[in-house]
Amino acid sequence: MRFGVLGTGRITRRLVADLQSTPGATVTVIGSRDSARANWSGAEYGIPHAVTGYENVLLHPDVDAVYIALPPSLHTPWCLEAAAAGKHLLCEKPLATTAAEALTIDSACRKHNVRWLDATAWLHHERTAAMRGWLTDGTLGNLRHVSVAISFFEPFQNGDHRLDPALGGGCLLDLGWYAVGCAIAAAGPPRMVFATTLLRGEVAIRSSGVVWFDNDVTATVHCGYDVATRKWCEWAGDQASVVCDDFSRPWNDRPPRVWIHNRAGEVVSHSFQGSQERNLIAKLISAEPLESFQLQALRTQAVLEAMNRSSQSGTVESITCD
Amino acid sequence: MRFGVLGTGRITRRLVADLQSTPGATVTVIGSRDSARANWSGAEYGIPHAVTGYENVLLHPDVDAVYIALPPSLHTPWCLEAAAAGKHLLCEKPLATTAAEALTIDSACRKHNVRWLDATAWLHHERTAAMRGWLTDGTLGNLRHVSVAISFFEPFQNGDHRLDPALGGGCLLDLGWYAVGCAIAAAGPPRMVFATTLLRGEVAIRSSGVVWFDNDVTATVHCGYDVATRKWCEWAGDQASVVCDDFSRPWNDRPPRVWIHNRAGEVVSHSFQGSQERNLIAKLISAEPLESFQLQALRTQAVLEAMNRSSQSGTVESITCD
Structure with a gap:
């Protein structure tokens, strides 16, 4: 599958390399609003064609799919353009900025019969599959609570x-x-959320919340730009918990691991291999069903929107999603 | 200091041994409503005098202080009796069942010039002092968020x-x-709280919440009886985080440790020695000021009461305490 890339921001470099190194995927075109940036990036990344204007990526004859690496507010318009042009879609997270927009993207892709995934690579890691397996095979018992915290300390570049x-x-x-x-x-489909968000100007700097799921499962979620970098989660069942200290992207210098803590306080470590990004790309370009990942994205978008609402209202907000 | 013990429940055994092994403390009397239980416990624990009825512990001439190991609803009446009898007080947590009761205990102790501590031993561990030190010496930077989870899976005995x-x-x-x-x-004095609590009958089985503190510090707190045993916390600053997996009581088979995680994902482990229970007792029987620990207990009681209120109201509850 031949990919065209929309955008030349910092995030582009890593995933372009992953696209180029995944069997069955190639990167043929990169586009920027700025011709100099397009040319520089094309040369730097070894991409045959550099074009000016995102629309010219969609019009290029050597493009079957696009990777959208633009700021979040541009995801929906360019996802819709790409779907209308019959291009399969890999879109950076967040898929959109509202739940309604996310549903619109999903509908457009169905209508135009194109495959789509958001670029949330950790969901495609073998480690994540193992964690889910421990929920279904009884290792953790019944899921009761998820705790998760992710922060990157002021990760901003100029004009970020x-x-x-x-x-x-x-x-x-x-x-x-x-x-x-x-x-x-x-935990599956979310039902309600409460959140509080610290703003700097109009921008969310730190947010914490409680999410309710079916079967009395609860979660505490936390994210922030003003806390030292961390990215951990704990899925706690009534028999054991699984803990991961780098779930969203494994630390560079360590094998991806998780620890299972049982009721007696004993800890067993499991480690994994493989590239979550190449797994993600392989999934998109395969014929495998994508619905579970699409549902995951639509649910996530619905919760984030409700967290924003709850932070403004100061009350619990309901979530309606599949 | 000669201690009398009110109560013969399971929790008594451990702290009586700690009292007996702390220099300067002795256990002279144990009392139960039931004379057979009093006699059995006295013999079992090597306590010279066993008496029937808690009031007879207070009346015994060989008692300077009491350890109250009764169910929470009995803490306030017996703390007040003990204070009126001029006995120093070590009371099992929770100090009381409401914030107003806790303040009443504190006032009575001041009036009768007796020292009091709640038996929250982890606050007196060298490890906890080191954690606080990393907050004040800049190791963690500015505190931003605390995450904490503690569960013991169905720890109930008959008639618990x-x-x-x-x-x-x-x-x-x-x-x-x-x-x-x-x-x-x-984080110091709490200002607001939101909580949700899962009930079984009228009993809280699992609770999760968000707590707000001064300086935009937030916390997510979680506890439960229906989740596999765990007792971890993370104090996250803008420069580093400290993580502990057994903060409330060190695992039996391991040295008490904490891990400092810095912004680069590097982890340094620190380990500690010493008995948190003997430190607690030594503090009570010394001449050292106890106000910071008393304030900690009164604040904790205020938050728990507000969490209960918030769980019923479904809204954020304010907290007024020093």
């Missing part, structure tokens, strides 16, 4: 969209996507 | 007061005392 509310900035749509997604990956 | 709402049962007053206390120990 994460500080611009007009571009969909703030930690909720960014780090909150992982925090909330982690709880949903364990 | 923890399943009896009339005796002050439920996980909030029990495990919640540690969870909330951990956040207060790091």
Whole structure:
């Protein structure tokens, strides 16, 4: 599958390399609003064609799919353009900035018969599959509570969209996507949420919340730009808990691990291999069903929107999603 | 200091041994409502005098202080009796069942010039002092968020007061005392709280909440009787986090440890020695000021009461305490 890339931001570099190294995927075109940036990135990444304007990525004859690496506020318009052009879609998280927009993207992709995934790679790691397995095979017993915290201390570059509310900035749509997604990956459809968000200007800097799920499962979720970097979760059942200290992306210098803590306080470590990003890409370009990952994204978007509402209202907000 | 013990429940055995092994403390009398239980416990623990009726512990000439190991609903009446009798007080947690009762105990002790501590031993561990030190010496940077979870899976014995709402049962007053206390120990006076509590009958089985402190510090707290045993906390600053997996009482088979995680994901382990229980007792029988620990208990009691209120109202509750 031949990918065109929309955007030349810092995030692009890593996933382009993953696209180029996944069997069956190639990167043929990169586009920027700025021709110099497009040319520089194309040369730097070894991409054959550099074009000016995102629309020219969609019009290029060598493109079957697009990777959208633009700021969040541009995801929906360009996802819709790409779907209408019949291109399969890999979109950076957050999929959109509201739950309604996310549903619109999903509908457009169904209508135009294109496959879509958001670029939430950790969901595709073998480790995540093992964690889910321990929920279904009884290792953890009945799931009771998920705790998750993810922070990156002031990860901003000059002009970073994460500080611009007009571009969909703030930690909720960014780090909150992982925090909330982690709880949903364990517990399924969310039902209610309470959240509190610390703002700097109009931008969410830190947010904490409680999420309710079916079967009395609860979660505490936390994300922030003003806390030292961490990315941990705990899925706690009535028989054991599984803990991971780098769930969203494994630390560079360590094998991906998790620890299972049992009722007696004994700890067993499990380690894993494989690239979550290549797994993600392989899934998109395969013929495998994608619905469970799409549902995960739509649920995550619904919770983030409700967390924003709850932070403003100061009350518990209901969530209606499949 | 010569201690009389009120109560012969399971919790008594451990702390009596700690009292007996702390220099300067002795245990002279144990009392139960039931004379056979008093006699059995006295013989079993090697306590010289066994008496029937708690009032006879207070009346015994060889008693300077009491250890109150009764169900929570009996703490306030017996603390007040003991204070009026001029006995120093070591009371099992929770100090009381309401914030107003806790303040009454504190006032009575001041009036009668007796020293009091609640038996929350982890606050007196060298490890806890080191954790506080990393907050003040800049190791963690500015404190931003505390995460804490403590659960003991169905720890009930026959007739356990923890399943009896009339005796002050439920996980909030029990495990919640540690969870909330951990956040207060790091962040100081609490200002607001939101909580949700799962009930079985009228008894709190699992509770999760968000607590707000001064300087935009937040905490997520969680406790439960239906989750596999765990007792971890994370104090997260903007420079580093400290994590402990057994803060309330060190695992039996391991040295007490904490891990400091820095912004680069590097982890340094620190280990400690010493008995938190003997430190607690030594503090009470010394001439050292106790106000900071008393304030900690009164604040904890205020948050637990507000968590109960919030769980019923479904809204954020204010907390007024020093």
